[in-house]
Amino acid sequence: xxxxxxxxxxxxxxxxxxxxxxxxxxxxxxxxxxxxxxxxxxxxxxxxxxxxxxxxxxxxxxxxxxxxxxxxxxxxxxxxxxxxxxxxxxxxxxxxxxxxxxxxxxxxxxxxxxxxxxxxxxxxxxxxxxxxxxxxxxxxxxxxxxxxxxxxxxxxxxxxxxxxxxxxxxxxxxxxxxxxxxxxxxxxxxxxxxxxxxxxxxxxxxxxxxxxxxxxxxxxxxxxxxxxxxxxxxxxxxxxxxxxxxxxxxxxxxxxxxxxxxxxxxxxxxxxxxxxxxxxxxxxxxxxxxxxxxxxxxxxxxxxxxxxxxxxxxxxxxxxxxxxxxxxxxxxxxxxxxxxxxxxxxxxxxxxxxxxxxxxxxxxxxxxxxxxxxxxxxxxxxxxxxx
Amino acid sequence: xxxxxxxxxxxxxxxxxxxxxxxxxxxxxxxxxxxxxxxxxxxxxxxxxxxxxxxxxxxxxxxxxxxxxxxxxxxxx
Numbered sequence: 141x142x143x144x145x146x147x148x149x150x151x152x153x154x155x156x157x158x159x160x161x162x163x164x165x166x167x168x169x170x171x172x173x174x175x176x177x178x179x180x181x182x183x184x185x186x187x188x189x190x191x192x193x194x195x196x197x198x199x200x201x202x203x204x205x206x207x208x209x210x211x212x213x214x215x216x217x218x219x220x221x222x223x224x225x226x227x228x229x230x231x232x233x234x235x236x237x238x239x240x241x242x243x244x245x246x247x248x249x250x251x252x253x254x255x256x257x258x259x260x261x262x263x264x265x266x267x268x269x270x271x272x273x274x275x276x277x278x279x280x281x282x283x284x285x286x287x288x289x290x291x292x293x294x295x296x297x298x299x300x301x302x303x304x305x306x307x308x309x310x311x312x313x314x315x316x317x318x319x320x321x322x323x324x325x326x327x328x329x330x331x332x333x334x335x336x337x338x339x340x341x342x343x344x345x346x347x348x349x350x351x352x353x354x355x356x357x358x359x360x361x362x363x364x365x366x367x368x369x370x371x372x373x374x375x376x377x378x379x380x381x382x383x384x385x386x387x388x389x390x391x392x393x394x395x396x397x398x399x400x401x402x403x404x405x406x407x408x409x410x411x412x413x414x415x416x417x418x419x420x421x422x423x424x425x426x427x428x429x430x431x432x433x434x435x436x437x438x439x440x441x442x443x444x445x446x447x448x449x450x451x452x453x454x455x456x457x458x459x460x461x462x463x464x465x466x467x468x469x470x471x472x473x474x475x476x477x478x479x480x481x482x483x484x485x486x487x488x489x490x491x492x493x494x495x496x497x498x499x500x501x502x503x504x505x506x507x508x509x510x511x512x513x514x515x516x517x518x519x520x521x522x523x524x525x526x527x
Numbered sequence: 528x529x530x531x532x533x534x535x536x537x538x539x540x541x542x543x544x545x546x547x548x549x550x551x552x553x554x555x556x557x558x559x560x561x562x563x564x565x566x567x568x569x570x571x572x573x574x575x576x577x578x579x580x581x582x583x584x585x586x587x588x589x590x591x592x593x594x595x596x597x598x599x600x601x602x603x604x
Contacts (some may be wrong), residue, residue, distance in 0.1 A: 198586075241586075242548070242584070242585050242589070243548075243582075243587070246548075246580060251580045253583050261583065262579065262580055262583055264580050265576060269569065270571075270572030270576050271601050271602050272576055272597060272603045273602075273603065279604070287603040359529075401602045440552050
């Protein structure tokens with residue numbers, strides 16, 4: 141097993157023309173995966189799920205994030221909160237499956253019970269049979285452990301380490317870039333939701349998503365109207381990278397029907413669309429008439445589940461049109477599976493130096509690599525917190 | 528165990544099997560009432576505690592009353 145403490149990342153941090161990609165260990169080695177996850181996924185604002193999965197007060201959705209048992213709960217006040225999904229008593233899992241809580245969260249083991257805001261409200265028999273208080277058990281100090289969380293573009297983000305800047309500051313560059321799209325999103329329903337279970341490291345899904353270089357080879361169907369030269373790179377070091385197109389064709393049905401546009405967009409979006417990897421693990425796309433969000437769920441160094449959700453500007457849209465649009469996107473994302481899985485298998489080649497980049501075409505990928513390498517290097521420079 | 532208690536016991540087991548929190552709240556409250564009526568305060572508070580927790584889980588309005596009864600007995604904060 142490689143010694144990750146001496147995993148040299150300096151070449152990744154060079155200018156794109158001289159840089160190499162992240163070393164193999166970042167895709168294949170469990171110890172490096174764990175180290176990187178702490179630095180990159182725990183230390184920043186990672187996407188873990190969607191607000192649409194907890195649409196009403198009392199809805200709860202357990203989420204396993206890198207082995208952490210979490211639960212997203214929509215409170216009576218309408219706010220989504222994310223807690224560790226365990227009882228403060230014996231560490232029992234509280235919410236085993238997605239569902240609606242009519243009242244409190246009751247632990248199935250000894251029935252310690254929590255309000256939807258996490259407050260511990262009942263400790264039955266804790267002082268003996270029929271005696272529900274004990275001086276040693278201070279309910280005020282034993283509420284559910286809440287993670288910092290924030291919902292943006294319906295994605296539920298968490299900062300596990302608790303040390304990242306406020307979400308609004310962390311996300312400011314991408315929020316500013318897409319300021320025009322800061323308006324209500326309406327999920328398209330069951331036919332606008334799908335997952336892909338892919339045998340690849342989550343970073344390869346990011347890397348593939350944020351560059352347009354592969355489009356003519358992997359998505360030849362796009363060549364007819366969306367040629368490589370119609371795309372541009374997006375690079376915001378430390379925040380996001382991706383690609384844009386200048387020739388987005390509004391989605392149309394057989395009879396020319398269209399989705400309603402988002403309100404008040406400037407003319408640049410008439411035929412413009414952008415696809416951004418918001419670091420670390422959320423892939424976003426915006427168009428005049430729909431948007432999507434993809435949360436990459438890292439399951440293992442070589443396994444990622446892609447959760448894909450499509451949104452519209454209005455609650456009521458044509459079901460057939462929605463289904464056709466979802467089918468189109470599913471085809472595109474499935475076309476990418478072969479290359480992200482192929483690159484994953486390629487990371488088993490001993491001596492691979494991480495690869496060289498095209499300075500013209502791979503800037504967004506290098507931008508992501510440099511961010512990951514910088515986060516890992518920074519974490520290595522810090523004293524390790526007690527676990 | 529009287530026939531009435533046996534019947535209540537059977538209904539409680541059925542409600543547990545069904546995971547019916549609202550029914551459990553009502554049935555345990557009934558058991559608490561019976562115990563309280565015969566002056567068995569500890570037993571009553573056990574049952575009222577059970578009722579209270581299931582009422583909380585069900586989001587049932589009876590939770591407030593059950594809580595007040597337990598507080599009155601010095602069993603709940």
